Amino acid sequence: MQNAQGTTGSPSLWTKEFVLLSVANLFLFFSFQMLIPTLPVYVTQMGGDELAVGLVISVFTVSALLVRPVAGLLLDRVGRRQVLLFGAVVFLACVAGYYFAAAVAVLLFLRFVHGIGWGALTTAYSTVVADIIPAHRRGEGMGYFGLSSTLGMMLAPLIGLYLVDAYGFGVMFATATVLAALSLVLAQAVRIPAGTPAPAGAETSVWANLFEKKALFPALLAGLLSVTYGGIVSFITLYGAQQGIANVGWFFLGNAGTMLVTRPLSGKLFDKKGHVWVLLPGAFAVIAGLWVISVATNEWTLLVASVLFGLGMGSVQPSLLAWTINRVAPHRRGAANGTIFSAFDGGIAVGAMLLGAVAKVTGYAVMYRWSALFMVAFLAIYLYYVWSGKESKAT
Incomplete structure (x- = not known):
């Protein structure tokens, strides 16, 4: 061939x-x-x-x-x-x-x-x-x-x-x-490439086609992940100043550098072993990164946090995208991407607002510990979905 x-x-x-x-x-x-x-x-x-x-x-x-x-x-x-x-x-x-x-x-x-x-x-x-x-x-x-x-x-x-x-x-x-x-x-x-035409009998109403149903579950997980990221991009600089950390730029540099290495490696693992082998350890890495952020008092601690968070984001985000595409028919890939990217954007916006309100009451350190609960929910929902057999029916 x-x-x-x-x-x-x-x-x-x-x-x-x-x-x-x-x-x-x-x-x-x-x-x-x-x-x-x-x-x-x-x-x-x-x-x-x-x-x-x-x-x-x-x-x-x-x-x-x-x-x-x-x-x-x-x-x-x-x-x-x-x-x-x-x-x-x-x-x-x-x-x-x-x-x-x-x-x-x-x-x-x-x-x-x-x-x-x-x-x-x-x-x-x-x-x-x-x-x-x-x-x-x-x-x-x-x-x-x-x-x-x-x-x-x-x-x-x-x-x-x-x-x-x-x-x-x-x-x-x-x-x-x-x-x-x-x-x-x-x-x-x-x-x-030319898009795949919709098969005969496919749903034609605009409202029904705005979102792809088979993308909704990965999109839910993407939203939970993005809430934590919204808390980081919105408040990490203020938190660094509060903790006396001179240069929080180390976090962004370490996070991006780790994602640079992690993305292709996790992608290969996804293709060979499936999403369970990537999403589970990735979610735990995000939780660990958030906890280390909450106790960071200097640049080195923040750098460790950035590596852990980068491992998680670099694994989970592209794997959710690939999983979404694998779940849907070719003629629905546009709607599927629109659905999951909306979840990423919405999660960041919700994280900025909701975690900002939490930080006002508890302080930034405690807020980052609370934000880890969104990834605990990610794990609980994902494991239930896999173990209940819903995953095998949907993919």
Whole structure:
């Protein structure tokens, strides 16, 4: 049997399409992550207060969350390339427009629209790469593909801050715009497989197709995981200052670096052994990481916590994505990705709000211990699902 490359054996993972899409995703995440630490500063320089800074984060998350199910539906019904192109053009236009925003209100409007582009584009990327990856290497492929986003999380914030400090916001926005444009060009060069048409008799109503039922259980687990991550990205800097930890950047560096190593390895384990072998130890690693965070008093302790948390996130997140794709029919991959990415986004938002309220009452250290209960719930629900036989019926 010959594969697409004309060689004998199973289909290759490292096709031109997979590499192009991975590099396009790398440029996309670099463009996006450069804005994370710099936009709040930009808002304050424009005269915005703390409320405006908070809205910069929240309006983006809300619009991305709202658009993902719609994007998933359109990916299945209209086509992969059309949704990808729409998201990429909107994303690019908003990044370029930030520098020309004359007021905070204009910036917030751009941020809301930016979230629409981001939600549509990242859902499209995940769906297209799921179409490209050979089924028997899906866990490994999603792990490798996720490295591009992890590299962006690891390096781009530092680059963005450096460019602002050294050259100003104009150069930083221009760099982010060029990276977004390169992502668009590379993605359009990818030969996207034709989507699988829905079989005769399939549900046709829009409402029923906004979410994929077979993706709901992995999405529930994804939401529980993301709640803990929402508590980290929202409060780790404040917690570090409270604990006298001079540089909490070590946590993000250690977390991203560990995920960089863990993603492909856990993906291979997922393909060979199944999700139980990845999700169970990954969940325990997240719990351990949260506990170590809660007792951290210096950079070294925080670095240990980042490694443990990175092991868990780097194992669980891509495995949930691969498991979701494996559970659904090819013509429902767009809706499935929209469903689980909405859970990731929603979990982060819930974590930021709910754990913030907990921290106000208990303090940050106790809050991180309480946040581990979401992963205890993750384990309890997941084990019941597997042991009850529901898992074998659904997959």
